[in-house]
């Protein structure tokens with residue numbers, strides 16, 4: 001019968017028994033766990049620093065860190081009773097920074113603009129269609145009328161008021177813009193930029209000042225600035 005002591009590996013001059021192999025693996029697991037915990041803590045501190053000082057350094061690398069350790073960083077924030085949405089907000093800021101130059105270098109005719117349906121007036125008379133989303137009738141009861149006219153005047157490839165998240169992906173596939181701007185709540189802004197990344201579209205997201213299901217408020221100043229922003 002083979003006992004644990006009989007199971008041994010000989011590597012060079014080193015003799016590794018069954019028990020010592022478990023010890024090595026155990027230590028490795030502990031070291032890896034310590035490295036991950038340290039990386040999460042460092043990323044969380046960087047995230048806090050950046051968010052509070054607005055000093056964004058190495059945006060691509062930091063975005064990579066925040067994306068890789070997102071779950072851990074959010075858990076760390078939770079543990080410290082900090083606002084977890086800070087992590088997503090920073091993620092959005094960094095993605096905006098990373099894509100900004102390519103976005104403003106893209107001609108208006110290759111850009112798309114997407115607004116959420118929650119920005120509409122509660123008395124909105126616009127019909128919802130599966131192909132075009134909510135078709136603004138320009139009644140003037142909300143700012144969407146002006147936003148649409150502004151984008152159309154500049155020659156935007158697509159302007160749409162989205163009834164839902166998957167609608168934006170469908171429109172992106174249909175019109176294939178090179179760059180796109182989206183207005184949404186924190187969660188949907190992040191999803192919008194992730195869709196942009198997956199579809200190789202240079203994205204800019206503008207987070208709602210007040211979110212919810214109805215009567216939301218957009219940061220129109222930033223929206224119009226970004227819509228019109230162009231590299232000469």
Ligand code: SF4
Nearest residue numbers: 124136137139140142
């Ligand atoms: S301006 Fe357009 S989106 Fe706004 S309420 Fe009127 S029809 Fe609806």
